[in-house]
Amino acid sequence: MVRKRQPSKQMRILLDALSAEREQWRHGYDLMKETGLSSGTLYPLLMRMTDQGLVEAEWREPAQPGRPARHAYRLTAAGFALALERPGGGEHLPATASLA
Amino acid sequence: MNAPLSRAIMAVAVCCLDESRREWSAAMRVEFETVAVEGKPLPFAIGCLAAAWREMLTREQGRFTLTNYALALGLMIPMAALQIGCALFGFPYLYPGQDGLRGALLEGAAHEILIRGVYQAAVPSLALLLLLLGLGHLRIAWAMLERDWARVKRMGTLMLAAAATLIIFMGVLFLDSSQALLQVAVLTIELATVPMVARWHAQLFPAAVTEHPGYADPLP
Numbered sequence: 001m002v003r004k005r006q007p008s009k010q011m012r013i014l015l016d017a018l019s020a021e022r023e024q025w026r027h028g029y030d031l032m033k034e035t036g037l038s039s040g041t042l043y044p045l046l047m048r049m050t051d052q053g054l055v056e057a058e059w060r061e062p063a064q065p066g067r068p069a070r071h072a073y074r075l076t077a078a079g080f081a082l083a084l085e086r087p088g089g090g091e092h093l094p095a096t097a098s099l100a
Numbered sequence: 101m102n103a104p105l106s107r108a109i110m111a112v113a114v115c116c117l118d119e120s121r122r123e124w125s126a127a128m129r130v131e132f133e134t135v136a137v138e139g140k141p142l143p144f145a146i147g148c149l150a151a152a153w154r155e156m157l158t159r160e161q162g163r164f165t166l167t168n169y170a171l172a173l174g175l176m177i178p179m180a181a182l183q184i185g186c187a188l189f190g191f192p193y194l195y196p197g198q199d200g201l202r203g204a205l206l207e208g209a210a211h212e213i214l215i216r217g218v219y220q221a222a223v224p225s226l227a228l229l230l231l232l233l234g235l236g237h238l239r240i241a242w243a244m245l246e247r248d249w250a251r252v253k254r255m256g257t258l259m260l261a262a263a264a265t266l267i268i269f270m271g272v273l274f275l276d277s278s279q280a281l282l283q284v285a286v287l288t289i290e291l292a293t294v295p296m297v298a299r300w301h302a303q304l305f306p307a308a309v310t311e312h313p314g315y316a317d318p319l320p
Contacts, residue, residue: 027131027134028127028128028131029131029134029135029138029139029144032144038143038147039128039131039143039144039145039147039148039151040146040147040148040149040150040151040154041147041151042147042151043124043127043128043147043148043151044151044154044155046124047121047124047155057123057127068130068133069130070127070130070131070134071123071124071126071127071130071131
């Protein structure tokens with residue numbers, strides 16, 4: 001189910017961060033540092049966006065061996081479309097970003 | 101100090117998220133370990149706790165959990181404390197005038213000498229009944245948090261029997277059981293809410309009803 005309402009300010013910030021590197025899996029802490037959102041804002045947003053099919057989540061093995069797998073996130077096609085839809089959404093996106 | 105506190109807060113946050121959000125609670129916990137090494141774990145843990153509470157309020161499973169905890173901690177435990185306190189500290193709230201057993205004995209009155217022996221014989225049994233009611237409340241609160249409705253049903257039946265006995269006892273001995281009647285009324289209200297909570301639980305988690313048939317029929 002795709003969200004019809006206009007994204008909130010926080011969601012826009014998150015959409016920006018995730019759409020800047022569309023194919024890249026991102027961790028919660030990295031997103032917090034990049035967006036300035038607190039964990040209390042970021043995680044409910046990620047949960048909601050995952051429920052709505054805007055974000056996909058997956059357990060990813062870490063770069064350093066011996067560390068536990070971490071939950072990682074990236075935009076789905078619908079999420080990326082939403083990032084592009086919003087006013088001025090795609091202007092600063094990298095040229096390589098696509099709806100793949 | 102910060103590290104144990106943030107770990108404790110994180111543990112509470114993880115517990116607050118219901119079964120359907122287990123993956124997210126695991127994700128937060130793993131991320132917390134990274135934050136603990138690289139950053140400030142306390143704000144992260146507090147944020148996760150806020151996120152978990154927000155989730156609880158927005159989802160029916162969460163509202164169910166909150167209601168269940170509110171009933172157990174806000175109703176069952178205070179009633180247990182009142183009854184255990186009454187039993188251990190000489191029934192200060194149970195008798196007319198709130199003078200406890202001293203008032204009930206009509207100390208100094210002419211007929212005190214006539215009733216003292218009877219009352220002294222009765223008091224241990226009354227205290228035991230009240231203590232059982234208090235402990236029953238504690239056990240019910242625990243079973244509610246464990247969502248063990250079959251046990252809640254058994255305990256509720258026993259407590260109703262104990263409360264009825266207490267009223268009869270007090271009626272015969274003290275001729276005024278208004279305080280005990282009040283406690284029984286509260287107990288009845290409490291036990292009437294339990295089937296509602298149990299039915300709500302059965303609607304939300306039908307699998308639990310299949311595994312534990314006692315859930316479906318919580319109270320007689």
